[in-house]
Amino acid sequence: MIRVQTEDVDIGGLIAAAKDPGTGAVVVFDGVVRDDGITEMELEAYQDVAVAEMEKIARSATEQFRLRHVDIIHRIGRLSVGESILVIVVSAGHRPEAYAGSRYIIEEIKKSVPIWKKELTKDSGRWVPGEHGHGKGKQP
Amino acid sequence: MTVKVRFFARFRELLGTDILTEPEKEESLLSLVRDIARKNKEGYDAIFDEHGTFREFVIVMRNGKRVEHDDATAIRVADGDEIAIFPPVAGG
Numbered sequence: 001m002i003r004v005q006t007e008d009v010d011i012g013g014l015i016a017a018a019k020d021p022g023t024g025a026v027v028v029f030d031g032v033v034r035d036d037g038i039t040e041m042e043l044e045a046y047q048d049v050a051v052a053e054m055e056k057i058a059r060s061a062t063e064q065f066r067l068r069h070v071d072i073i074h075r076i077g078r079l080s081v082g083e084s085i086l087v088i089v090v091s092a093g094h095r096p097e098a099y100a101g102s103r104y105i106i107e108e109i110k111k112s113v114p115i116w117k118k119e120l121t122k123d124s125g126r127w128v129p130g131e132h133g134h135g136k137g138k139q140p
Numbered sequence: 141m142t143v144k145v146r147f148f149a150r151f152r153e154l155l156g157t158d159i160l161t162e163p164e165k166e167e168s169l170l171s172l173v174r175d176i177a178r179k180n181k182e183g184y185d186a187i188f189d190e191h192g193t194f195r196e197f198v199i200v201m202r203n204g205k206r207v208e209h210d211d212a213t214a215i216r217v218a219d220g221d222e223i224a225i226f227p228p229v230a231g232g
Contacts, residue, residue, distance in 0.1 A: 031232060043231075046148055046224055049204050050231070074231060086232050106232055114199075114224075115231030116149035127150050130197075130228025 002054045002070075004045050004115070006077040009087045018069040018091040025098040029106055031086040033079050038119045043076040043085065046114035050074065057108045065101035067092050072105060074115060085117075141165070141219040145176055147183075148226035154183030163217050169202065170194070170212040173225060187225060199226050 001014070011028060018026050033041045058070040071089040079085060088105050092098040110131055117128040145159045146152075155177060163172050174192060177184040189195050193209065200207040201224040207215060217223065 044149060044152070045231070046146070046201075046226065049201065049224070052204065110229075110232040112229065113231045114148065114226060114229050116227070117230050118149075127227070128230045130230040 002051060002058055002072050004047050004050050004054075004074050004076055006075065009073045009075070009084050011084075011087055011089070014071045014073075014087065014089040018071065018089050020068060020091075022093055023068055023091045024093045025095040026089065026091045027095075027098040027102040029086070029088040029102050030084050031106075033081050033083050033085060035081040036119065038081070038121055040081075040120045041079050041085070042118040042120055042125070043074075043079065044116050044118075045074070045076045047076075050113050050115055053113045054109065057105055057113075060108070061090070061101045061105050065090075065092065065097040065104065067097065067101045070101070070105070072109070074109070074113070076115070078120075141217075143172065143217045143219070143221045143223060145173065146222065146224045148224065150227055151183060151186060151225055154180050154186060166216050168213050169200070169207065169215040169217055169223060172217055173200075173212075173223065197228055199228065200224070201226075 015026055054072045058072060061067055062070055067090050069091040073087045075085055088102055090098055090101045118125045141162060143161050143163055147155045147157045159176055177187055187198055203222055
């Protein structure tokens with residue numbers, strides 16, 4: 001399942017659905033809102049393109065790491081400290097592929113999926129700068 | 141002819157989004173976005189440099205596909221196009 005959604009994620013359900021008789025390992029990545037002195041985090045997506053890009057990443061990871069199952073659920077909207085932002089569940093026959101596939105997916109998401117985060121504080125807010133721009137220029 | 145221009149994140153806060161516009165025939169992508177961005181100086185300055193070209197970090201898409209900045213003058217917008225302008229992505 002590849003989705004962008006506001007609702008919370010049933011990680012237990014995803015883990016159960018990721019297993020089949022050939023599964024030897026399931027790796028879960030749960031990216032969480034950290035308390036960096038913020039009240040909430042607000043997330044925004046270019047939704048159609050974000051889903052298409054995550055589907056492309058999932059296909060690529062499946063081929064490269066022989067994954068048996070991939071779920072990527074990215075949340076948008078306002079999230080509180082401790083809530084899940086991004087959940088990636090992958091399964092594979094063996095742990096090296098499952099770990100490597102999970103790591104590949106999160107790093108690729110950070111490079112190319114059009115989603116943005118704003119950290120909200122009591123008085124204002126601040127957009128989290130992206131790590132990967134279009135060209136060489138840095139975001140001010 | 142109708143073209144939709146979408147700004148995201150900080151650019152959306154400054155310029156709005158889902159802007160439906162009726163460009164001139166043969167209008168370039170660069171010229172169209174410049175015209176819309178001119179309504180807010182801070183928004184314009186966030187996207188364009190002093191020469192009126194896209195700042196290097198700005199990402200431009202046409203119908204979900206990335207557009208190289210150097211091509212933005214040559215590309216003529218067409219009816220039904222969706223142009224998206226946004227800062228570097230920061231998901232995950």
